[in-house]
Amino acid sequence: MTVQREAAAGNGARVVPDATVARLATYLRVLTGLGEDATTTVSSEELAAATGVNSAKLRKDLSFLGSYGIRGVGYDVATLTEQIARTLGLTVHRNVALVGVGNLGQALAGYAGFASRGFRIAALIDADLGRVGTTVHGVAVRNIADLEHVVADEKITIAVLTTPAAVAQDVCDRLVAAGVTSILNFAPVVLSVPDHVDVRKVDLAAELQILSFHENRKNGALVV
Amino acid sequence: MTVQREAAAGNGARVVPDATVARLATYLRVLTGLGEDATTTVSSEELAAATGVNSAKLRKDLSFLGSYGIRGVGYDVATLTEQIARTLGLTVHRNVALVGVGNLGQALAGYAGFASRGFRIAALIDADLGRVGTTVHGVAVRNIADLEHVVADEKITIAVLTTPAAVAQDVCDRLVAAGVTSILNFAPVVLSVPDHVDVRKVDLAAELQILSFHENRKNGALVV
DNA sequence: TAGATTGTTAATCGATTAACAATC
DNA sequence: TAGATTGTTAATCGATTAACAATC
Numbered sequence: 001m002t003v004q005r006e007a008a009a010g011n012g013a014r015v016v017p018d019a020t021v022a023r024l025a026t027y028l029r030v031l032t033g034l035g036e037d038a039t040t041t042v043s044s045e046e047l048a049a050a051t052g053v054n055s056a057k058l059r060k061d062l063s064f065l066g067s068y069g070i071r072g073v074g075y076d077v078a079t080l081t082e083q084i085a086r087t088l089g090l091t092v093h094r095n096v097a098l099v100g101v102g103n104l105g106q107a108l109a110g111y112a113g114f115a116s117r118g119f120r121i122a123a124l125i126d127a128d129l130g131r132v133g134t135t136v137h138g139v140a141v142r143n144i145a146d147l148e149h150v151v152a153d154e155k156i157t158i159a160v161l162t163t164p165a166a167v168a169q170d171v172c173d174r175l176v177a178a179g180v181t182s183i184l185n186f187a188p189v190v191l192s193v194p195d196h197v198d199v200r201k202v203d204l205a206a207e208l209q210i211l212s213f214h215e216n217r218k219n220g221a222l223v224v
Numbered sequence: 225m226t227v228q229r230e231a232a233a234g235n236g237a238r239v240v241p242d243a244t245v246a247r248l249a250t251y252l253r254v255l256t257g258l259g260e261d262a263t264t265t266v267s268s269e270e271l272a273a274a275t276g277v278n279s280a281k282l283r284k285d286l287s288f289l290g291s292y293g294i295r296g297v298g299y300d301v302a303t304l305t306e307q308i309a310r311t312l313g314l315t316v317h318r319n320v321a322l323v324g325v326g327n328l329g330q331a332l333a334g335y336a337g338f339a340s341r342g343f344r345i346a347a348l349i350d351a352d353l354g355r356v357g358t359t360v361h362g363v364a365v366r367n368i369a370d371l372e373h374v375v376a377d378e379k380i381t382i383a384v385l386t387t388p389a390a391v392a393q394d395v396c397d398r399l400v401a402a403g404v405t406s407i408l409n410f411a412p413v414v415l416s417v418p419d420h421v422d423v424r425k426v427d428l429a430a431e432l433q434i435l436s437f438h439e440n441r442k443n444g445a446l447v448v
Numbered sequence: 449t450a451g452a453t454t455g456t457t458a459a460t461c462g463a464t465t466a467a468c469a470a471t472c
Numbered sequence: 473t474a475g476a477t478t479g480t481t482a483a484t485c486g487a488t489t490a491a492c493a494a495t496c
Binding site: 057073 | 486487488489490491494495496
C-alpha cells in the first residue's frame with residue numbers, strides 16, 4: 001500500500017516546477033553514469049557536485065518527486081534513477097518525427113544521444129523530392145505530403161522541427177492538426193500553437209549572441 | 225554629448241538581467257526582419273506580439289539598454305536594432321572555433337544561421353587524422369594537437385564544443401588555457417571552468433525529455 | 449548512541465506583470 | 473489638444489538558498 005502510494009506520488013501526482021523539470025534530465029544522466037560505475041548510493045552533496053548545482057536545490061528538486069532518500073545515508077542510485085525516469089515519462093515509449101532533413105536535421109537524425117537517452121526517431125519527413133525515398137541513418141525519408149499519415153501511423157506525439165524558417169509555421173500547424181502535442185523547434189521563428197501543445201525552442205545563433213554579450217561585458221564595457 | 229552618453233549607456237553601462245539578455249537575441253532577430261520589410265517604427269505591443277512575450281516585459285527589457293522609444297509613437301526599428309546589437313557585443317567581430325567535427329559539428333559548421341546573425345566559424349578542430357586537412361563548408365579542419373596555436377593565431381575567444389563527452393573536459397581545459405573565455409557546450413557533461421569563463425549548455429536529449437514530461441502530464445498523470 | 453544526511457522551513461533574491469503617470 | 477505609447481513603479485510570483493529539525 002505504502003509502496004503503491006509512493007509510486008503514484010512519483011508518477012506526476014505533485015506539481016513539479018518548470019525549473020526543476022529542466023534539471024531532472026541532468027540528474028538522470030549523471031545517475032545513469034553512476035549506475036554504470038556500480039555506485040549504489042549517492043548523497044545530495046555528491047550528486048549536486050556532479051551536476052553543478054547547490055545541494056539544497058537538488059534536495060528540494062527531488063522532494064517534488066516524493067521522499068526517496070534515506071537520512072544519514074543518501075539516495076539509492078537505482079531507485080532514484082527509476083523515479084526520475086518515471087517522472088519524465090520515459091517509461092512509456094514515444095515515437096519522434098523529425099521534419100526537415102537538411103544539414104541540421106540529418107545530424108540530429110543520427111545523434112546518438114537521443115537513442116541512448118530514451119528516444120527513437122521513428123520518422124523523417126522532407127519536402128525535397130530528391131531526398132524523399134532515401135535512407136538517413138537507417139530511417140526512410142518520407143514525403144511531406146504524407147505528413148498526416150506518417151504521424152497517425154507511427155502514433156507520433158513529439159516532433160523535431162528543422163525546416164527552413166519560412167515554412168516552419170505551416171509545418172507546425174499541420175503537425176498539430178495531425179495530433180502532435182510537443183514540438184522541439186530549431187527554426188528561428190516564434191511558433192503559434194494552441195494551449196495544449198508545448199513548444200521548446202533551441203536557437204543556436206541566440207546562444208552565441210548571449211555568449212557575445214558576456215564577452216563584451218568582460219572586455220571593457222563599463223559597469224557603473 | 226548627449227548622443228555619446230546615450231551610446232555609452234547602451235554599451236553595457238547598466239546591469240542587464242540574464243533573463244533579459246536571453247530575450248534580446250529574439251528581439252534582434254524579429255527587428256532585423258522588420259527592417260528588411262522596410263518597417264520604420266514598431267510599438268512595444270507589436271514587437272511583443274511578434275516575439276511572443278508580454279509587452280510590459282518587453283518595455284522593461286528595453287529600458288535596461290537606455291531610453292530609445294518615443295512616447296505616443298513607438299521605437300524606431302533601425303535605432304533599436306543597432307542598440308540591441310551593440311548591447312550584445314555584435315558590433316565587434318569575434319571569431320569562433322568549433323572543436324569536434326563529427327555528425328553534429330559538421331552540421332553546425334554549415335549552419336547558415338550563425339553567419340546571418342553575426343558569427344563566423346573561423347576554425348574547425350578535430351582529433352581524427354582522417355578528417356584533419358579536409359575542408360568542411362569551406363573551412364580547413366585543423367589537428368587538435370595545434371589547438372593552442374589555432375586559438376592564438378585566429379584570436380578566438382568563443383568556442384563551440386561538439387566532441388564526444390569523454391574528452392569534453394580535457395578539450396575545455398585546453399581551450400581555456402589557450403585563452404577562450406566563452407564556450408557553447410553540446411557535449412552531455414557538466415564542464416568545470418574558472419569564474420572568468422562563461423559556459424552555455426545545449427542538451428538536445430534533455431530538451432526531448434522535458435517535452436516527454438509534459439506529454440506524460442497531459443496523458444493522464446494525476447494532478448492532485 | 450553518535451554521526452551523517454535528508455526533507456522542509458523561511459528568508460531572500462530575481463523575474464514577471466498590471467497599472468499608470470509622463471510625455472510625445 | 474486628444475490620443476497613443478513609453479518608461480517606471482509596485483505588487484506578485486516563482487526560484488534559490490541557508491539553516492536545521494527529523495531521523496536513518
